Amino acid sequence: MTAISCGIDFGTSNSTIAIDQAGTISLVPVEESHVTIPSAIFFRRTDNRALYGRAAVNAFFDRQDGRFMRSLKRVLGTSLMKQGTQVNGTPMNFSIIITAFLRHLKDKADAQAGSSIENVVMGRPVHFVDNDPSADTQAQAELEVIARRIGFKHIDFQYEPIAAAFAHEARISGEKLAIVADLGGGTSDFTVIRLSKQYIHKPDRSSDILANTGVRIGGNDFDKALSLAGIMPELGYRTTYGAKHLEVPLKPFHDLAEWSKVNFLYTPKVLMQTRQLLHESHDKPRYRRLVSVLEQETGHMLLAAAEDAKIALSDEPSHQAIFDFIEPDFVLPIGRQLFEEAIDEQVEQIMDSARACLQQAGVGAADIDLVILTGGSTEVRSVQAAFSQLFPKADIADQNKLSSVGLGLGYDSHYKFGQPRQSATVS
Known part of the structure; x- marks a missing residue:
């Protein structure tokens, strides 16, 4: 069966891609059996061939000769995108480098789908760049150009914490007022949202999304x-x-x-x-x-x-x-x-963003029923303690920390390009 859409979580540290096949949303194995791949690339000096993910990391730590790069997402919207870098002695634009990485993900999804996927929902942080709306707009535009370059014809964007909420919604009983905390490698993003199994098929979720905030601080x-x-x-x-x-x-x-x-x-x-x-x-x-x-x-x-x-x-x-x-x-x-002690100020800035999200939503911490933690940075002890202190009465959900955003983007792609969401399968 042909996949009609997909969702891509291009993360600072790790990336995933989920496809919709006849209403079933599943994560694509992107590196052997792994459904997550480190957002890393290694260009071998001998032939400039690119290696991706764990293969790139292993090549670098094996001291192979070449050029290793990580955290490419943080370059979007900055002057470095135009400045470029040297790759084995040759100037290379960062747009070309990011294109190579994302094309690798799309090739994996196309192979599983059996055809070229044309519809995509790309995940994005609430702010690519703090306090700079023009740079934020520029970053999304750069990512859209890259998406078209690798073969997508219909492109939409979704905030990453909203996608994470969609991934958890199918497992919720009753209605919950939730805050999603997506703490990745480059940004920390928050969404206050009403969730319920009954809401999954709603054609428009804008009334359920009460607020979004974010800060460019992460792992x-x-x-x-x-x-x-x-x-x-x-x-x-x-x-x-x-x-x-x-x-x-x-x-x-x-x-x-x-x-x-x-x-x-x-x-x-x-x-x-x-x-x-x-x-x-x-x-x-x-x-x-x-x-x-x-x-x-x-x-x-x-x-x-x-x-x-x-x-x-x-x-x-x-x-x-x-x-x-x-x-x-x-x-x-x-x-x-x-x-x-070293990260204390940064953790406080992250929690300030969470509190700002509550304020924008017009709710208090005591009103939150569910805290959804996603992203590898939520493993840090002081971060966990800060959320427990701010939301002492809420349930904490932290399953699939590295893949929930990608899966949720797959859900959202089905909503935007297909029929009402039916099921989700992690493979």
Whole structure:
């Protein structure tokens, strides 16, 4: 049976695609049996062939020669889209890079459907870029151009937290007033919505959606905060140099702590400047580690170690982070308290956005029956504690954190391009 539509969740950290086949909505296996794929791409230097997802991550950590990129979604709506980047010595526009990744997803869906899918609902954050409506509009327009480039003819957009609500609605008994918290790698988005099985077939859900808010803070920002607080000081962050005891430039450290900016550090100019400062550094052993990371181009490994520490600290009170790729026997203990203190301000900004959503909806926290948590960043202990404190009487739903948005977009595509939704099957 031919799929008439699909939904794509192009995430900062992970992506999914769900298709509608005769009223049944299912997630497409996009990497072997996995229905989620890391939003990562690796261009091999030998032939510039692109690898995607886990294959891209593995190629990079196996130290294959090539160019690795993650967090591409955060480039949308920014000047980097036009600026582009170097891929194995050749200038490449980010639009081409994102196109390659999304075409890979569409090819998987087309293969399962047995035909080329022309209708799509693309997920989007409430704000691609905070406090910049023109950049926000530009980001969606850029994503729409890419969707048309890979073969979609009919394109609609849906806020990601609304999609997550649709994915949970079929399992709800009675009517619930819900707030959806979609905390991904790049943004945190909220929707207050009325949900019920009886509402699934309604042709227009606008009256059920009471408010949407969002802030450009997510798991990548937690990684950066942890890196700057607990890792970068061991690479000379905020140390001094020279006769005037000036603080070393902070930009290289900040760029090393952000997935979308790491590759811009690997230039002769940056390396030369860093080596020059090493001679005047007042903490040569630590600052030499920064030089080593730039020389060996291991910034992504540094970021991955920070991400691994974040994930580990969701379960354990402390973590031994290994940095033997910088120097032998370099192990750094990182505690949960340090992590939570590092992200405290960001968590508060996220909760401010949640409270703003309640205010826009004209409801109080006590009126919420259900809190739907989706996105990997909701695994962080202090985030979970903040939601439990704000909504002490509400039920918490956190199933399928990495796939609920994609599945919900598949539901929405059936509503917009097909017949009333009938069922959902996760495969």
